[in-house]
Amino acid sequence: MPSAVRFPAPGKYRELERKACAIRQDVIRMLTAAGSGHPGGSLSAVEILTALYFQVLRVDPRQPDDPERDRFILSKGHACPALYATLAERGFFPLSWLEDLRRLGSPLQGHPDMRKVPGVEMSTGSLGQGLSVGVGMALAGRLRESGYRVYVLLGDGECQEGQVWEAAMAAAHYRLRNLVAIVDRNGLQIDGPTEEVLALEPLADKWKAFGWSVITVNGHDFGELLSAFESVGYARRPTAIIARTVKGKGVSFMENQVDWHGKAPNREQGEQALKELQERGEATWR
Amino acid sequence: MAVNSGPLLATREGYGRALVELGHRDERVVVLDADLSKSTQTAGFAREFPARFFNAGVAEANLIGMAAGLAASGFIPFASTFAIFATQRALNQIFQSVAYPGLNVKIAASHAGITVGEDGASHQAVDDLALLRAMPGMTVVVPADAYEAYQATFAVAAWEGPVYLRLGRPAAPVVTPPEKPFAIGRITVLREGDDVTICACGLMVGVALAAAEKLSAEGIQAAVLNVSTLKPLDTETLLAYAARSRAVVTVEEHSIIGGLGGAVCEALAATMPVPVVRMGISDSFGQSGKPAELLAHYGLTAQDVAQAVKKAIERKEKKNG
Numbered sequence: 196m197p198s199a200v201r202f203p204a205p206g207k208y209r210e211l212e213r214k215a216c217a218i219r220q221d222v223i224r225m226l227t228a229a230g231s232g233h234p235g236g237s238l239s240a241v242e243i244l245t246a247l248y249f250q251v252l253r254v255d256p257r258q259p260d261d262p263e264r265d266r267f268i269l270s271k272g273h274a275c276p277a278l279y280a281t282l283a284e285r286g287f288f289p290l291s292w293l294e295d296l297r298r299l300g301s302p303l304q305g306h307p308d309m310r311k312v313p314g315v316e317m318s319t320g321s322l323g324q325g326l327s328v329g330v331g332m333a334l335a336g337r338l339r340e341s342g343y344r345v346y347v348l349l350g351d352g353e354c355q356e357g358q359v360w361e362a363a364m365a366a367a368h369y370r371l372r373n374l375v376a377i378v379d380r381n382g383l384q385i386d387g388p389t390e391e392v393l394a395l396e397p398l399a400d401k402w403k404a405f406g407w408s409v410i411t412v413n414g415h416d417f418g419e420l421l422s423a424f425e426s427v428g429y430a431r432r433p434t435a436i437i438a439r440t441v442k443g444k445g446v447s448f449m450e451n452q453v454d455w456h457g458k459a460p461n462r463e464q465g466e467q468a469l470k471e472l473q474e475r476g477e478a479t480w481r
Numbered sequence: 482m483a484v485n486s487g488p489l490l491a492t493r494e495g496y497g498r499a500l501v502e503l504g505h506r507d508e509r510v511v512v513l514d515a516d517l518s519k520s521t522q523t524a525g526f527a528r529e530f531p532a533r534f535f536n537a538g539v540a541e542a543n544l545i546g547m548a549a550g551l552a553a554s555g556f557i558p559f560a561s562t563f564a565i566f567a568t569q570r571a572l573n574q575i576f577q578s579v580a581y582p583g584l585n586v587k588i589a590a591s592h593a594g595i596t597v598g599e600d601g602a603s604h605q606a607v608d609d610l611a612l613l614r615a616m617p618g619m620t621v622v623v624p625a626d627a628y629e630a631y632q633a634t635f636a637v638a639a640w641e642g643p644v645y646l647r648l649g650r651p652a653a654p655v656v657t658p659p660e661k662p663f664a665i666g667r668i669t670v671l672r673e674g675d676d677v678t679i680c681a682c683g684l685m686v687g688v689a690l691a692a693a694e695k696l697s698a699e700g701i702q703a704a705v706l707n708v709s710t711l712k713p714l715d716t717e718t719l720l721a722y723a724a725r726s727r728a729v730v731t732v733e734e735h736s737i738i739g740g741l742g743g744a745v746c747e748a749l750a751a752t753m754p755v756p757v758v759r760m761g762i763s764d765s766f767g768q769s770g771k772p773a774e775l776l777a778h779y780g781l782t783a784q785d786v787a788q789a790v791k792k793a794i795e796r797k798e799k800k801n802g
Contacts, residue, residue: 262555309553309582317553318582321573327543328578331550331558334535338511338556345550358574361543369535 200413200439208417214284215245216476219445220469221280221293227465229297232305235455236350237277239381239414239440244281246420247346256286259313265343266332268317270325271350271379272306273457279303279312287314323356325349326376330365333374333433344427346375352384355393360405366433367406374433375424376407379414381442383453402435414438445472489652492683493591495630496648497522500559503638504530510638511551513537513560515544521561521591521648541566545574545586552584557638560586564593564606564647572612579643580616587637588613591648594734595762595779596684596772598650605767611739613645614712621711622665623647623741625686626655629709632663640665649684649734651772656687657707668715670722674702677790677797678722678729682708682741685732685760685781692786703730703790708741716748723749728797729757730789734781737761756796758789 218241226232248254252265269278276296283290288302295301302311306320317328329347336343353359366374378398386392395401402409408430412419420438427434442456443449446468460468503510504526511533518524518536527534537544541562548558560567567590568575579586595605614621622637622644624630630648637644644665661669671686672693681689686707693703704722708714723729729749731742742759749755762779776782 317549318577321577324542324546324574324578327546327574328550328553330543331547331552332554333550334547335551335554335556338533339554358540358542358546361537361540362546365537365540365543365547368538 200415200441203413203416203418211245211249211417213476214249215241216472218245218277218280218284220472221283221290222276223446223460223465223468223472225276225280225293225296226459227462228294229459231297231459232276233273233457234449234460235383235442235452236271236274236379236381238444238446238449239442240274240277240348240379241444242415242417242420243348243377243379243438244277246417246424248281248285250421251424252346253343254314256314259287263341263343266316266329266345268319268325268329268345268347269307270319270347271322271353272319274350275307278307278315282312282314288312322350322353323358326359326362326366329374329376330362330369330371333366333371334369336373344373344375346377348377348379351378351380351382351389351395351398352392354378354395354398363402363405363407370431371433372428372431375427375436376433377436377438379440380437381440383442383451383456385453385456387453399437402437406432407435408432409435409437411437411439414440415444445475447471489654490627491649491652492624492627492630493522493648493650495624495627496589496591496634496646497525499631499634500526501529503635504533507557507638509555509557511535511556511558513544513548513558515539515541515562515566517562520563521589523561541570542574545571545588546578548586549578549582549584552586553582558586559589561589561591563597563604564590564609565604568606568609568612576616580618583618583642585642587644587646589646589648592650593647594649594684595767595775596649596651596734598772598775599769601769602766607736607762607767608739609647610711610733610735610741611743614739614744618643619712620644620665621647622709623682623711624709625657625683625707626653628655628659629657629663633709636663636665647683651684653684654687656690663709666710666713666715668718669707669709670704670718671707672703672705674704675725676702676728677793678704678706678726679732679786679790680706680708680719680729680741680745681732682711684734688781688783689732689786691783692790695783695787696790701790701794711741711744714744714748719745719748720753723753723755727755728793729755730760730786730793731757732760732781732786735761737763756793756800758793760786760789
């Protein structure tokens with residue numbers, strides 16, 4: 196279960212680890228400044244986003260609308276601080292934008308708006324809708340005879356929405372091998388552990404039963420994540436990656452704490468979190 | 482103008498024929514359905530362009546999401562299902578995945594209103610116009626007959642942004658002049674008259690024209706406006722006719738709350754507060770029955786409209802006297 200998930204020993208993915216650490220710090224700074232937002236599910240998804248944007252996705256920040264680009268949809272839109280930080284670190288827009296998260300007039304809305312932020316492929320926030328849009332984009336890619344792939348990051352609690360399974364059925368029916376669903380399996384939702392609120396297990400079996408190729412990985416291990424992403428497209432089926440993660444990952448007092456789903460750190464907590472992340476980062480990089 | 486004689490066709494049939502033509506004209510046009518392709522008339526497109534037709538199965542939320550994904554990738558998707566399911570099962574999907582991002586999705590909702598008939602209240606959308614009209618950035622089009630639906634489908638495809646296209650089940654006479662090209666956002670005047678202005682949409686346009694004929698024989702001249710776009714509303718034409726007649730009747734196969742009657746009252750209240758009598762379904766659900774029986778039961782016959790006109794004129798005279 197998620198509590199057993201740890202950072203792997205520092206190794207060959209030093210650059211990615213460094214980026215992930217920077218993104219985590221950005222997330223903490225953004226949320227502290229904004230005074231509201233969702234740290235738990237942002238921090239759990241950092242390695243997934245880092246792996247995608249710095250290793251996997253064929254995207255070019257100078258041409259965010261290139262028709263041949265890979266698409267990424269953050270279906271769990273409340274984790275947008277992590278997406279914004281990743282996009283900024285990847286060069287889609289200046290890092291200074293991050294300071295204005297959730298402020299009136301800012302492009303960085305409380306949930307992602309595709310019309311306001313370069314690199315955001317879909318406006319999300321109301322849960323359960325991203326995979327359906329991914330199905331449409333994957334169908335479009337096939338119609339255009341394009342080789343692009345569509346990646347959709349779902350929350351685990353979000354998988355309680357019926358629409359997710361409607362989309363899963365459609366993706367398998369249309370044999371969308373260019374579609375990847377990644378489930379951020381951190382095990383917690385607003386009201387508590389997913390298995391107590393409304394049980395999802397056996398989650399991998401559910402995706403398999405819906406006709407998907409399923410891989411379960413440690414969602415904080417770049418080696419496992421990247422090898423899962425490499426296997427995409429070999430089956431004549433869509434791929435689901437169940438990424439076991441820790442909610443609030445990287446900040447000791449946030450890890451596995453349901454309270455940090457939708458609460459921003461105050462200044463003191465923010466500083467404490469940054470200190471921890473910096474220390475860990477330095478330990479990793481030396 | 483009078484009701485044309487000719488073949489009776491449903492608006493959904495005009496839509497279905499236009500789709501096939503559109504498919505030939507524009508490769509970006511794709512069609513999605515939710516297991517109702519024979520009823521919604523998308524089956525013709527499916528036969529002609531199987532690669533560009535996607536059946537979502539009985540899954541309306543996913544239908545809308547798939548359409549959004551296709552639109553975000555440069556296609557022009559027409560997502561079709563019954564009005565009750567398009568709007569009520571997938572309203573949040575339309576809001577979140579279509580309207581908010583302003584994606585170029587066309588929601589073609591057939592079998593709207595009570596004239597879906599015997600299936601009863603569970604299948605009768607009587608509030609779809611109110612729901613969709615309130616949604617920011619949504620364009621709402623209600624063709625009056627099959628010919629206008631055919632024309633409107635091309636206009637909807639060419640229109641940039643999300644559109645709700647409301648279609649009906651029953652066959653009905655052609656009432657719109659074939660020589661006039663369809664333009665979104667424009668009221669067409671089907672009959673001139675200074676005593677009262679009847680605003681109608683959809684199937685009720687024909688009923689309004691029949692009522693106007695009846696009234697004419699009694700010496701009352703009613704203008705009949707075909708309000709085929711509820712949003713954006715052609716307030717210029719509406720205000721001009723309201724100013725002339727000083728009395729308005731609205732007729733729709735929809736709740737009198739929030740649809741055509743609501744739109745007209747909102748527009749008039751600010752600058753031209755003339756008496757308005759709203760004809761439609763009062764605050765109630767539908768029920769099973771034949772379409773004609775239901776229209777009669779809910780007070781939507783030409784006779785009912787003629788009576789409403791007299792009521793409006795009475796109010797106008799009382800106000801002026």
